[in-house]
Amino acid sequence: MRxxxxxxxxxxxxxxxxxxxxxxxxxxxFHLLQRERDGAARLATALQNALGQVSQCRECRTLTESPxxxxxxxxxxxxxxxxxxxxxxxxxxxxxxxxxGGLFFVLNGRLxxxxxxxxxxxRLDHLENRLRSGEVREVILATNxxxxxxxxxxxxxxxxxxxxxxxxxxxHGVPFGGELEYVDVNTLSxxxxxxxxx
Amino acid sequence: xxxTGRILLEPAYLLHRTxxxxxxxxxxxxxxxxxxxxxLGKGLRRKKGAAYAVFxxxxxxxxxxxxxxxxxxxxxxxxxxxxxxxxARALGCGLYLNELILRLLAxxxxxxxxxxxxxxxxxxxxxGDEREAVLRNFEVLLLAExxxxxxLECDIATGDGLDPGRxxxxxxxxxxxxxxxxxxxxxxxxxIALRTGVFSNADDLKDAxxxxxxxxxxxxxxRSLKSRELFKYSRT
Ligand SMILES: [Zn+2]
Numbered sequence: 001m002r003x004x005x006x007x008x009x010x011x012x013x014x015x016x017x018x019x020x021x022x023x024x025x026x027x028x029x030f031h032l033l034q035r036e037r038d039g040a041a042r043l044a045t046a047l048q049n050a051l052g053q054v055s056q057c058r059e060c061r062t063l064t065e066s067p068x069x070x071x072x073x074x075x076x077x078x079x080x081x082x083x084x085x086x087x088x089x090x091x092x093x094x095x096x097x098x099x100x101g102g103l104f105f106v107l108n109g110r111l112x113x114x115x116x117x118x119x120x121x122x123r124l125d126h127l128e129n130r131l132r133s134g135e136v137r138e139v140i141l142a143t144n145x146x147x148x149x150x151x152x153x154x155x156x157x158x159x160x161x162x163x164x165x166x167x168x169x170x171x172h173g174v175p176f177g178g179e180l181e182y183v184d185v186n187t188l189s190x191x192x193x194x195x196x197x198x
Numbered sequence: 199x200x201x202t203g204r205i206l207l208e209p210a211y212l213l214h215r216t217x218x219x220x221x222x223x224x225x226x227x228x229x230x231x232x233x234x235x236x237x238l239g240k241g242l243r244r245k246k247g248a249a250y251a252v253f254x255x256x257x258x259x260x261x262x263x264x265x266x267x268x269x270x271x272x273x274x275x276x277x278x279x280x281x282x283x284x285x286a287r288a289l290g291c292g293l294y295l296n297e298l299i300l301r302l303l304a305x306x307x308x309x310x311x312x313x314x315x316x317x318x319x320x321x322x323x324x325x326g327d328e329r330e331a332v333l334r335n336f337e338v339l340l341l342a343e344x345x346x347x348x349x350l351e352c353d354i355a356t357g358d359g360l361d362p363g364r365x366x367x368x369x370x371x372x373x374x375x376x377x378x379x380x381x382x383x384x385x386x387x388x389x390i391a392l393r394t395g396v397f398s399n400a401d402d403l404k405d406a407x408x409x410x411x412x413x414x415x416x417x418x419x420x421r422s423l424k425s426r427e428l429f430k431y432s433r434t
Binding site: 111150159161189190 | 213216220221254255279286287289290293294296297300423424425427432
């Protein structure tokens with residue numbers, strides 16, 4: 001059977017979603033066009049609207065509909081605390097989980113020299129200006145525990161010290177509820193070195 | 199040249215990993231007997247915790263792979279010991295070593311001495327040895343093993359041995375020539391330190407760093423190393 005151009009286009013477009021291969025894209029297409037036409041229309045409109053309205057916050061670079069996101073615009077957040085994360089998803093995760101009342105800065109990536117990503121590619125001059133302004137007292141580095149995440153944390157920490165801002169790093173170690181026997185050697189050795197007095 | 203067959207428990211270090219498609223990792227290893235090898239870790243990104251955390255650079259590993267098709271497939275990996283670099287500054291130096299290897303060493307070109315020298319450099323960084331000295335020693339030994347040994351024996355114009363108290367201009371791929379102490383000159387003591395691997399003062403380290411930067415840029419066709427940018431705010 002020859003498939004029409006619009007169908008092929010939809011299947012190909014659906015494949016941009018994570019974890020969606022040709023087979024699942026085709027199943028989604030049938031579902032949307034046969035059984036869920038109202039839902040498909042809502043999805044199309046919502047996507048169109050979100051694309052048109054959502055962009056990066058000019059202060060923290062998370063996703064927002066206004067020039068300034070809710071967190072950055074809020075008068076109740078502590079503006080002397082700045083938590084640096086890799087992605088907007090990390091902002092959501094920390095804001096949900098931690099009792100944190102400060103602001104965020106989203107890197108939208110990490111320093112990865114072996115992939116050609118340096119301070120300029122990450123546009124870290126944004127963060128530099130923020131630290132230079134003198135409003136921030138403490139920078140909390142919440143980048144991933146990968147080698148790139150650690151290198152990024154270190155770079156930002158030195159930048160912070162340069163501008164007289166105190167850097168701190170979130171703790172890494174044994175997962176909560178985890179048993180030592182099943183923790184890998186790298187994590188365990190890191191957790192051991194980072195032990196704290198009780 | 200590509201190899202075929204099964205390689206079992208080859209001593210290796212992970213140099214770099216990148217995501218490959220949805221669930222896999224593209225892993226670049228430095229191995230003892232097979233040199234630089236790229237291996238596909240299928241489905242690895244789906245794994246959580248221990249299985250995934252194994253793929254951190256600098257940890258001594260034993261890696262098994264099977265090389266039948268275009269890209270060798272990872273079949274097993276064992277972590278021999280935890281990655282030794284505790285502080286982030288040392289991690290940055292480790293990334294610099296990895297970038298040097300990825301840029302200068304061609305794939306499938308076995309150099310067991312480079313594997314050994316790399317392991318020693320990581321241990322010295324972990325032990326808190328003077329980092330700049332560790333990096334310079336590694337650069338000199340890596341280049342020598344790749345056939346770009348630095349002439350550091352004598353003044354190439356006169357044939358005289360190097361005088362630690364004099365200044366020299368270093369001509370890449372030729373060697374040192376006695377010169378006036380201007381901006382481009384390096385101390386004789388710095389050249390001797392590069393040859394012997396023993397640095398005794400900060401001035402020599404500074405001169406050696408400048409000299410090696412030029413030499414490496416020459417071998418990289420003028421391109422610079424990206425991991426140097428990590429040290430912009432570092433106080434050395
Ligand atoms: Zn914001």
